[in-house]
Amino acid sequence: MTRHPTILATSGGYTRPDRGDLAFAGLVHHAVELSGTTSRPKVCTLGTAGGDQRWFNAFLAQAGTAAGFDLTCLDLFPMPSVEDVEGHLMEQDVVWVNGGSVANLLAVWRVHELDVIFRRVWEAGVVLAGVSAGSVCWYRGGTTDSFGPELRPVTNGLGLLPHDNGVHYDSEPRRRPTVHALVEDGTLGETHCTDDGVGLVYRGTELVEAVAEVDGKGAYIVTKGGDGRVVEERLEPRRVG
Template sequence: MAADQPTIVATSGGFRAGRRTNLEFHRLVHHAVDLSGVHGRTPRLCHIGTAAGDQRWFNADISEAGQLAGWEVSHLNLFTMPPTTDVPGFLASHDVVWVGGGSVANLLAVWAVHDLGSALRDAWQAGVVLGGVSAGSICWFVGGSTDSFGPELRVITNGLGFLPYGNGVHYDSEAERRPTIQAAVAAGLLPETHCTDDGAGLVYRGTELVEAVSERRNGGAYIVRRDESSGTAQEESLDVRRL
């Protein structure tokens, strides 16, 4: 089975501390698996940890979380080399691709070297659900704000562009995220930009935003647009369904 149309789940969440393990998959990752339409067999999730440097200890935590969830989890490590000569086929064999957080600038640079963008686009169009947190959210968009270069946020605009918007993550938990995004939209550096508080996610079918969801009791989602008459950024709060 595959999602009935190209689907992306872009989030500021997805993981939580486990009761007996370091990590468990939270509701946003479970929602991505549900959206893949898999049934009658074990779901297959591919984790990509490029943004954090393919840390093997974290891969182990993700694999353990998969065991708890009853899923088959594999990892597409690019350091020191990909696990296969057929990366497009490897991605296509999964139901969900989940991209972890870290440095989105470094992620995009390494992905470009391996031409991973085209393989991910093929998987997305074939019905593999793409998702991720933080850097693993921004990467699907035109760009967004990042601390990839240091503690002062900068704006990148070289995202994969599967979704023709900007993206803002950790909108409520890091004080400079909101003003940085609003300034970038007001200046025309970013197009219409979709943002999530911690624990929230945005679901896209094709390139259309169809729903905002959250794995927490609070936390919102927002659209920031440029008002052409005033040259300022205008923010709209979205309805959020609690998972």
């Protein structure tokens, strides 16, 4: 476990290997590095946002074996796959949350009191991380296609991080203008955004750096200035992996 509550919020983490279906890329490995573990890393993945697809769990298990992780998948459909959810999460070095519908993820997590559990797990020093929906969930909110093809705001995130989040900033053409519009009208506050392959590292609630598993990508802080105009600041990430 880390000395300080730590979150790695990303728009990446996966790659296609020469053999097999899925491999963990630099951002997942960086989450393990952030945990400071010196033994076989314990990594728990959650696929709630995708409906706990068992075929994807199999891909993750394969990737975990290749990476040398002690990997488990915590399913919530049709019921929690472990007796003691909080106890299981507390035993991990890293919790990695997969993408999908962040709106559905938040609803299901609250039914199972994971909103409360994750705050305790985070405060205990387990690294919380994830991609796409697994990034937005840790913030107050962000942009999502959970409700349909047209991007809409989600504003009921777990709020461990006191900002909002924009993912896939460079790969989906409506992401940037939607973030700008929602910051301008006040729906979203200060919004931290990532291009594909980029992650943001937080110690406690402080953003300490941007990291990337590919070259040429960026992270961004989008705010509304005193004159009401939207301001976008680019952060140059450090290459990891």
